[in-house]
Amino acid sequence: MTVDGVREIGVGMLGYAFMGKAHSNAFRKIAYVTWPPPLTPRLVAIAGRDAAAVASAARRYGFERSTTQWEELIADPAIGLFDNLGPNDMHAAPTIAAAEAGKHVVCEKPLGRDADESYDIWRRVAATGVKHMCAFNYRFVPAVRLARELIDAGELGELRHFRGRYLQDWGDTSEKVWRFDRAAAGSGALGDLAAHVVDLARYLVGEIETVGGFVRTFIAGREVDDAVEATVEFRGGAVGTIEATRLALGRRNAFQWEINGSEGSLYFDMERLNELQVFHADGDRARGFKNVLVTESDHPFAEHWWPPGHIVGWGDTFVHELHHMLAVIAEDTEVTPHGATFEDGYRAAEVCDAIVRSSESGRREAVAYRITQDPGQVLEESG
Amino acid sequence: MTVDGVREIGVGMLGYAFMGKAHSNAFRKIAYVTWPPPLTPRLVAIAGRDAAAVASAARRYGFERSTTQWEELIADPAIGLFDNLGPNDMHAAPTIAAAEAGKHVVCEKPLGRDADESYDIWRRVAATGVKHMCAFNYRFVPAVRLARELIDAGELGELRHFRGRYLQDWGDTSEKVWRFDRAAAGSGALGDLAAHVVDLARYLVGEIETVGGFVRTFIAGREVDDAVEATVEFRGGAVGTIEATRLALGRRNAFQWEINGSEGSLYFDMERLNELQVFHADGDRARGFKNVLVTESDHPFAEHWWPPGHIVGWGDTFVHELHHMLAVIAEDTEVTPHGATFEDGYRAAEVCDAIVRSSESGRREAVAYRITQDPGQVLEESG
């Protein structure tokens, strides 16, 4: 079926809370903010554990129906894209089932609760041939994409340093949420925040070869880590740090990173996500970091939005992300390099696991990517 | 008709370009971002001069139909809210006609091309008894609302200074747009940018009593002003400046203002619209301007959005604005004080006109608000 010449794709969503709102909003906006959309999302069904709550979410976001059985989404032929926003322990089974039922899949990060689970999800989904994207949405921040484009264009020269830290401060609480539950979450700041840092590090600087560091739990009785501290070496020769914490008071969503190369530097802070600081060693007498408001007509994703100077919000990054997924499906192209595939999700998990191993061993640990048996899968490396 | 227990309101929109996109997006998001919405907007019809373009906009934004005759919107009983986003010379007739047809009305700023026209729109619309809002959307920036709340709570003490400037830089162009056409726009930076400054000055500091200053056209052959410079006196005793320009290179949407009171100060820049800088003279040894990320759960409008630290975009201010209008209609309450009424639109025009008079006379000019003949209309002052 087509709407205004654009084919529809049926969306089935698992999860209706924070990420459910973010993704639903994105699907609804894609239909008119990006124009014409690559595919028109049809919100077929949404699944969740609480029948009343998920029914309310369905009415709110415009899904045609709701269910407490995610298996119903798998069985529904009207659904062409399965979007898994459940807690981490709900990533594997539904996502694999959806892929095996021929549906394209999006899965929230972290892909699995550890590298084993992530690897399994990746390999089994990859085997089905569907499109798969791990929802590292920060790749779709305009300033992050611009950073990637500047790096790709060689404007930074040889990369030498990456310093990434994701600082939040909501962790000093006695509230019970699934993110503090080991069985549900797998880890704490590691999978929730450090995984984002790892993913952007890989996206912007390249593959990580070794890590050294540790995880730390500060809050008594907490099952998962509150903070992660690590040093990293990249295959390309750069070195740096990866940090994450839920205990940096005053930092609400401060995913900050800096990259230094032989020709220039970049700095970014997610709390000012419309800005990228750029230094070029161009010999200009008036040299210094430029504060680039990434809203110009020649900037990434600007085509969808407002005139220059009118900033986008955090929620809009999901529009970019899911628009990309729809375009990949519509045009049968690759999720990578700008989207994170499940392989990227797995690789981030390997880096996170290596930090845990280092925490336990006290040793610098190599990131050991596994050999894939899939001869058709081109892997950069095999550990 | 009700959707999920919420009554619908039919929306008719005039204009489909920049503001058409901004308002359409807002109406669509209100239906699920604010939950439950006060009224569910039903996008009945959109009008514009170019039949193909407006038809395309209707498909894109989900209007049921399009027309090149705005009079059709007035005649359509399914439309309960008329949203006028046309060029300035299209504000008066359609808006008045809609109100006289019993429709609630929203009109983009500036209300009219000068105080005469604005006054006429206001008085004729007010006489109908419909709800009317002049779309000064920046009142609905969370940081601006927070500023108002802090001022209302007395945290700044007696207000002494307001310094407002709206700096853009797209004016050095040979492009022909209606905003450079005197007949269509009435004025340049004055009505487009300075009017916003005037409105926030009035919203945050109070009524303006005198102005002195001038308008200036830099670009040869341009019919309207490129820049405005003015000093102002407020009734409450504060003094300050109001400036606007389309020629401040590097400033893309820099609506910056500072307020100093006897107990504290505030600073804001629209290019970082999620932030408010707040100084309290509280005697703390570690004193200084706080950079408040206005995304906390106890901050204005946060209920509609994301967890703290996740910023909103410029487009989201329209969600707040039109949500307010729908709530006013649904609950039969007042647009004022947080929304700008047509009276506010008129008053902003009087201030702008006074700047023009001062520019011509070389004298400080009193802002002469007109006596209304409407005995039921309580006016703060009469000139």
Place this chain on the structure above:
Amino acid sequence: MTVDGVREIGVGMLGYAFMGKAHSNAFRKIAYVTWPPPLTPRLVAIAGRDAAAVASAARRYGFERSTTQWEELIADPAIGLFDNLGPNDMHAAPTIAAAEAGKHVVCEKPLGRDADESYDIWRRVAATGVKHMCAFNYRFVPAVRLARELIDAGELGELRHFRGRYLQDWGDTSEKVWRFDRAAAGSGALGDLAAHVVDLARYLVGEIETVGGFVRTFIAGREVDDAVEATVEFRGGAVGTIEATRLALGRRNAFQWEINGSEGSLYFDMERLNELQVFHADGDRARGFKNVLVTESDHPFAEHWWPPGHIVGWGDTFVHELHHMLAVIAEDTEVTPHGATFEDGYRAAEVCDAIVRSSESGRREAVAYRITQDPGQVLEESG
């Protein structure tokens, strides 16, 4: 007499408080920070009203002797440079007397308490042929000099806007200081702060032709103004605002200015005096304001100081200023254009007086520079 091949100059100073410390420190540092100094300052004598206090200051700063009679400085043949740091009502007589005694003179700003007095000081001193500098030290901030050099090099194109404001917050006090006394100070924020803004406006943008605005006293019983608000027109076509206040809570020494030209923009804040923000409309995709740390080896005054990145302090601007004066004396060159002459001091006073006239008349006022009777004096204009 020479020290290490450098001739000495005897310094006589009037005033020993805030500015006395700043200037004494500068003279002492010039002897070794700038190397070789143009002249080696010999601190001959310091004068002030309180015998004990001035004697203590002499010991502290290394003056050979102290006196309560400034006339003794005039009479002392060992003094070649008279540095007048007294209250404003002590500027005229001693400065004129020193010049007429053949001493070069530095006088703190404002030169006189109004344009009449300033004119008289200028004309009488100029008639003697000595070097004269009005101590507008902010011309000697490295970032300000860099700004001037960038403008001189045409990097900003045609100048269109100047927005200058000098914001302090110590005015809300019941303390009695001479700066609140009309007889001693002449004016309040006007001569103290706005005069600085006027001087940098003239230094960076050019001559001011008209002003409109007013002065305002907020604190009951205060004899002088607390705040100044003005719009300005420059001879070169630029327009803008000049503001000053002692009541901007949280702003301690915030002399902020912005200049917009047809090719670029500059922004500066004295609270971060080592930084200049520079925007070039160079079409770079990564465009934005650069934050230039003005400490590079090719930056103004850097030769005297530390390696790049090591900032100077506010007190160091006096080193630059007085070094300039010594070089002018040593080499018999001109104080202008980088130093402010007494003519500049007079001209700033004319602009300030025009603001006062505008405040009284309610009219835009022309800045009426006086015809000089000195045929040898080349004036740009004559009112």
Place this chain on the structure above:
Amino acid sequence: MTVDGVREIGVGMLGYAFMGKAHSNAFRKIAYVTWPPPLTPRLVAIAGRDAAAVASAARRYGFERSTTQWEELIADPAIGLFDNLGPNDMHAAPTIAAAEAGKHVVCEKPLGRDADESYDIWRRVAATGVKHMCAFNYRFVPAVRLARELIDAGELGELRHFRGRYLQDWGDTSEKVWRFDRAAAGSGALGDLAAHVVDLARYLVGEIETVGGFVRTFIAGREVDDAVEATVEFRGGAVGTIEATRLALGRRNAFQWEINGSEGSLYFDMERLNELQVFHADGDRARGFKNVLVTESDHPFAEHWWPPGHIVGWGDTFVHELHHMLAVIAEDTEVTPHGATFEDGYRAAEVCDAIVRSSESGRREAVAYRITQDPGQVLEESG
């Protein structure tokens, strides 16, 4: 001998380049900026290898004589304070000799080229009973001292995180300087920059127990490291990172650190050394990091300088540092806690050495402070 009731102390200085200028300037300013000074520095003699250059420096900075034999300084009874600013390989012998000759000693950081040498210097100097200070001048930045005072007052609660990085960018050069020579310098960014980070980490957060990380040389042929990356654990439970590099383009002197505690956070950047960002979790609705301009009258060191809002320069930190040393000598008090003793210099070296060991071993390394044989020396720990 006394000057104005203040006793003199004779200063002998080794080294006349960058640090020679910084320390000479400080000694000269102490005599009148701090008033009355604890002791009046008399610049007796300066030593250096190049006879002509050191003689010129003596004339420039006002030393009574110069020499190419540092031993002459040791032998001179007029010298009571020996200030060693030579290259790292010149720290041990002269400093020990001076102390053994009964002179108080200041030695530039790093104290020795490694922990062994540093330990030896410390123990041998400590045995003499003279006052000793390792010139970690950044402890004497007003904002750093304020940070310490806020932490001491408990305003940050329990400390959880320290993130320190010292970023410079002058390392990508083919220039030959002693800092690239292993024999002279011992290490590169490690001893030069990371040592500063380690010292402030210890000063602000406490003793470091373990480190993991590595050093890295990017520039081919360079004998010393260009960069350091490490994670750290503090005895008090905090965790974090320590980084240093000479290859962060655009960062000129960016010694940035952040501390997060259970009640608040602090952030600092040496390029804006007059500012401290302070977050208090005080529940204020308008919460956020305050930008504190550390120039208030109740702020550290402000008594010596200008009115609030008038910033100090990098060079002024040496005034504070050496003033402290003179006060310690004059009053026979302790260098610690605000000044770094040679023990602090040694301890910083142990941390740096542990990073080197970790770099070689690939293991997290304990910082093993040595047992002292001095029973009179109270040590917090013994490894």
